[in-house]
Amino acid sequence: FIMTKxxxxxxxxxxxxxxxxQTTMLKGKVIDQNTKSPLAGATIELKKGKIISTDQEGxxxxxxxxxxxxxxxxxxxxxxxxxxxxxxxxILIELQPTAESLDVIEITASSNANKSLLEQPTxxxxxxTKELKRGVGxxxxxxxxxxxxxxxxxxxxxxxxQQINIRGYGNGMGIRGVNxxxxxxxxxxxxxxxxxxxxxGITALDDIDFNSIGNVEILKGPSGTLYGxxxxxxxxxxxxxxxxxxxxxxxxxxxxSYGLLRATTQLSIGTENSSxxxxxxxxDYDGFTPHTNSHKDFVNLMGDFYLNKKQSLTTYxxxxxxxxxxxxxxxxxxxxxxxxxGNAAYIKNDAHSAIRTFRAGIGHTYTFNEHFANTTSFFGxxxxxxxxxxxGWTDKIPVNYGLRSTFDIHFPLNENIxxxxxxxxxxxxxxxxxxxxxxxxxxxxxxxxxVITSTKSNQAVISSTSSYFTQWTLHLRKDLSINAxxxxxxxxxxxxxxxxxxNNNYPNNTKARTYNANYKNLVSPNVGINKTFNxxxxxxxxxxxxxxxxxxxxxxxxxxxxxNKDLKPEQGNQIEIGTKGNLLSNRLFYTLALYxxxxxxxxxxxxxxxxxxxxxxxxxxxxxxxxxxxxLELLLRYDLIADARGFFTQLRPFANFTYADYTYDDFxxxxxxxxxxxxxxxxxxxxxGNAxxxxxxxxxxxxxxxETKVGLYGNINxxxxxxxxxxxxxxxxxxxxxxxxxxxxxxxxxxxFTLNVYAGTNNITGTQYYYMVFVNQLPDAYIPAPNEMxxxxxxxxKYNF
Numbered sequence: 169f170i171m172t173k174x175x176x177x178x179x180x181x182x183x184x185x186x187x188x189x190q191t192t193m194l195k196g197k198v199i200d201q202n203t204k205s206p207l208a209g210a211t212i213e214l215k216k217g218k219i220i221s222t223d224q225e226g227x228x229x230x231x232x233x234x235x236x237x238x239x240x241x242x243x244x245x246x247x248x249x250x251x252x253x254x255x256x257x258x259i260l261i262e263l264q265p266t267a268e269s270l271d272v273i274e275i276t277a278s279s280n281a282n283k284s285l286l287e288q289p290t291x292x293x294x295x296x297t298k299e300l301k302r303g304v305g306x307x308x309x310x311x312x313x314x315x316x317x318x319x320x321x322x323x324x325x326x327x328x329x330q331q332i333n334i335r336g337y338g339n340g341m342g343i344r345g346v347n348x349x350x351x352x353x354x355x356x357x358x359x360x361x362x363x364x365x366x367x368x369g370i371t372a373l374d375d376i377d378f379n380s381i382g383n384v385e386i387l388k389g390p391s392g393t394l395y396g397x398x399x400x401x402x403x404x405x406x407x408x409x410x411x412x413x414x415x416x417x418x419x420x421x422x423x424x425s426y427g428l429l430r431a432t433t434q435l436s437i438g439t440e441n442s443s444x445x446x447x448x449x450x451x452d453y454d455g456f457t458p459h460t461n462s463h464k465d466f467v468n469l470m471g472d473f474y475l476n477k478k479q480s481l482t483t484y485x486x487x488x489x490x491x492x493x494x495x496x497x498x499x500x501x502x503x504x505x506x507x508x509x510g511n512a513a514y515i516k517n518d519a520h521s522a523i524r525t526f527r528a529g530i531g532h533t534y535t536f537n538e539h540f541a542n543t544t545s546f547f548g549x550x551x552x553x554x555x556x557x558x559x560g561w562t563d564k565i566p567v568n569y570g571l572r573s574t575f576d577i578h579f580p581l582n583e584n585i586x587x588x589x590x591x592x593x594x595x596x597x598x599x600x601x602x603x604x605x606x607x608x609x610x611x612x613x614x615x616x617x618x619v620i621t622s623t624k625s626n627q628a629v630i631s632s633t634s635s636y637f638t639q640w641t642l643h644l645r646k647d648l649s650i651n652a653x654x655x656x657x658x659x660x661x662x663x664x665x666x667x668x669x670x671n672n673n674y675p676n677n678t679k680a681r682t683y684n685a686n687y688k689n690l691v692s693p694n695v696g697i698n699k700t701f702n703x704x705x706x707x708x709x710x711x712x713x714x715x716x717x718x719x720x721x722x723x724x725x726x727x728x729x730x731x732n733k734d735l736k737p738e739q740g741n742q743i744e745i746g747t748k749g750n751l752l753s754n755r756l757f758y759t760l761a762l763y764x765x766x767x768x769x770x771x772x773x774x775x776x777x778x779x780x781x782x783x784x785x786x787x788x789x790x791x792x793x794x795x796x797x798x799x800l801e802l803l804l805r806y807d808l809i810a811d812a813r814g815f816f817t818q819l820r821p822f823a824n825f826t827y828a829d830y831t832y833d834d835f836x837x838x839x840x841x842x843x844x845x846x847x848x849x850x851x852x853x854x855x856x857g858n859a860x861x862x863x864x865x866x867x868x869x870x871x872x873x874x875e876t877k878v879g880l881y882g883n884i885n886x887x888x889x890x891x892x893x894x895x896x897x898x899x900x901x902x903x904x905x906x907x908x909x910x911x912x913x914x915x916x917x918x919x920x921f922t923l924n925v926y927a928g929t930n931n932i933t934g935t936q937y938y939y940m941v942f943v944n945q946l947p948d949a950y951i952p953a954p955n956e957m958x959x960x961x962x963x964x965x966k967y968n969f
Contacts, residue, residue, distance in 0.1 A: 208413035289696030375488035392692025392714030396635030410436035424960035427454030570596030679729030705749035793835030
């Protein structure tokens with residue numbers, strides 16, 4: 169009996185201990201690792217298969233015994249497993265968006281029903297928040313130059329006058345017949361599906377708020393099938409979006425060297441079926457050289473609405489007011505002697521770029537059934553632009569509008585073979601008036617800036633483009649797919665000289681008042697093959713074509729008033745082979761591409777001499793030779809640590825490398841010159857065999873990102889750009905340079921608040937380098953970057969309702 173009582177007593181003790189252990193309540197929260205937003209509806213699997221979910225604020229709780237294991241999953245995020253101690257008062261679980269895993273990165277436009285990067289037979293780089301915010305986060309060129317092999321982005325001022333060089337395409341015609349240095353001709357840019365590139369093919373990014381961009385997707389090389397006149401490539405920008413089932417308001421403040429100040433206020437509201445984000449930003453910068461002040465105001469509204477199972481709506485409305493002073497290009501002598509005082513002619517003319525822009529777009533998707541869907545977007549933008557430089561002052565008022573509509577088709581041919589495709593069209597039109605003025609001294613203030621004194625030109629331009637395209641992917645057995653498509657593009661230009669009557673209003677005048685040009689049926693085929701192995705590695709080969717039509721200033725010979733009838737659009741052809749993959753248990757991500765891109769019928773200039781051959785009467789644009797660009801691009805990223813349980817939750821080294829063997833082929837340029845007797849002659853310069861100017865043969869970037877469980881994070885990155893020619897004769901070179909940058913921060917979720925504090929430094933070693941080098945424009949060439957260590961720091965506070 170006594171033994172029985174002891175057994176019952178011991179059993180009772182174990183019962184009550186066990187009962188007490190079961191009633192220990194463990195609380196926790198699941199959030200997005202990047203944005204720190206709560207994740208409502210995340211699934212948490214406990215021992216013995218018990219499943220619970222997080223509430224609207226990402227919180228969860230359950231009865232816990234000593235230690236237990238959790239498996240946490242959420243759609244669109246990488247699942248994680250953790251062992252937790254029940255004595256912990258609260259635990260925080262951060263989930264990483266799976267967009268950073270190669271096999272789930274979704275590509276914006278593809279005929280492949282599986283839109284993962286692994287399935288695409290072409291070279292595409294996608295940058296997420298981590299890549300975009302490694303540095304200051306305000307300048308897209310910082311992110312592109314560090315993370316995208318084969319692409320170089322430059323800027324003329326602190327945040328304006330950007331240009332992109334993709335695989336050696338030099339963006340148009342310049343004053344010495346080879347390259348221009350801005351306008352981004354040849355590259356098409358989209359913002360939330362709205363073309364930033366106008367109907368003439370010119371892109372200005374001055375008004376884009378890169379701080380509000382959530383991801384960037386870059387297609388490298390001719391992309392004419394789906395995107396029309398995109399001879400160099402395509403850049404798709406997507407703004408940030410509100411997290412699902414959450415509402416928050418945040419305030420961010422950024423300070424930096426040279427008077428950098430950025431304040432951003434953001435309101436985000438996300439429900440199960442909608443996402444709404446309102447963003448306002450104000451930015452000031454004093455400049456590190458004279459006359460480089462900048463200030464900007466941005467406001468944008470993004471909304472996504474899931475109307476029902478068949479329909480969804482996406483909207484974007486944005487306004488920007490941007491002003492950037494220019495101090496001109498430094499001469500090679502100024503740059504070599506560290507004389508950053510600028511170009512006196514620019515400063516005297518109060519050189520600047522001022523752009524006020526309104527953009528809006530609305531897109532509607534209707535899914536008819538599992539085989540057929542349509543997405544149609546209507547968009548428009550209006551701008552008021554005034555700019556001045558050493559040559560004078562220009563006002564421009566362009567209005568762009570258009571639509572893009574695509575039908576997505578998918579159906580099985582049998583249980584192992586499917587066919588999917590895109591059929592669509594993009595139409596765009598621009599009406600613009602451009603007025604050019606001369607400038608001279610202000611007689612009431614001779615020490616001040618020059619003022620407008622006369623009207624030099626007044627032109628009204630109507631430009632329209634149309635692209636019709638179809639692309640199909642045949643999915644075969646063993647993860648083999650064949651991709652083929654065809655695009656047909658057209659451009660028409662009409663330019664009216666509104667000062668025609670000043671000099672031509674007399675009988676029998678032959679100089680036209682309006683100039684017209686049409687470029688029709690520019691055919692851009694593509695074909696590719698892709699093979700995926702074990703859902704980890706893919707290999708591909710592709711051939712793509714695209715064109716670039718002339719802009720309005722190319723179509724007339726100004727001196728004679730004749731239409732430049734023989735000018736043909738440039739054409740780009742690219743052959744590429746490559747491979748992508750996730751290796752070593754998905755820790756190593758890589759892409760490797762080998763390509764040859766040939767740009768033929770490149771624009772150059774030809775001169776016309778007088779009868780005595782003693783002077784140049786005028787010059788005009790003609791088609792010249794080709795660029796033969798061969799290259800190799802490698803991108804690597806390795807998750808050395810990826811464990812939510814340790815002190816370091818992530819330790820990720822990354823690197824990329826570009827080798828460029830770009831040469832001129834049968835490329836000549838005419839210019840005026842003098843012979844030995846000082847007589848005027850035409851000099852024909854032959855650049856054939858020379859390296860393409862403005863592209864470094866070798867570029868290497870590397871760094872490491874770190875995240876810790878306590879909230880500390882940081883990165884350090886190294887950039888190397890090799891020596892490069894910046895004149896086509898190969899006689900002038902920009903020196904190689906190396907940069908070292910670093911950033912450290914602390915993020916912490918405290919109840920309903922999320923705190924983010926960070927600081928960073930650029931150019932730790934005090935290297936002399938440049939933001940831009942003007943190709944073939946001696947003696948002026950360099951836009952310098954700060955040649956000393958400079959700093960930035962910020963504070964962000966977010967309240968989650």
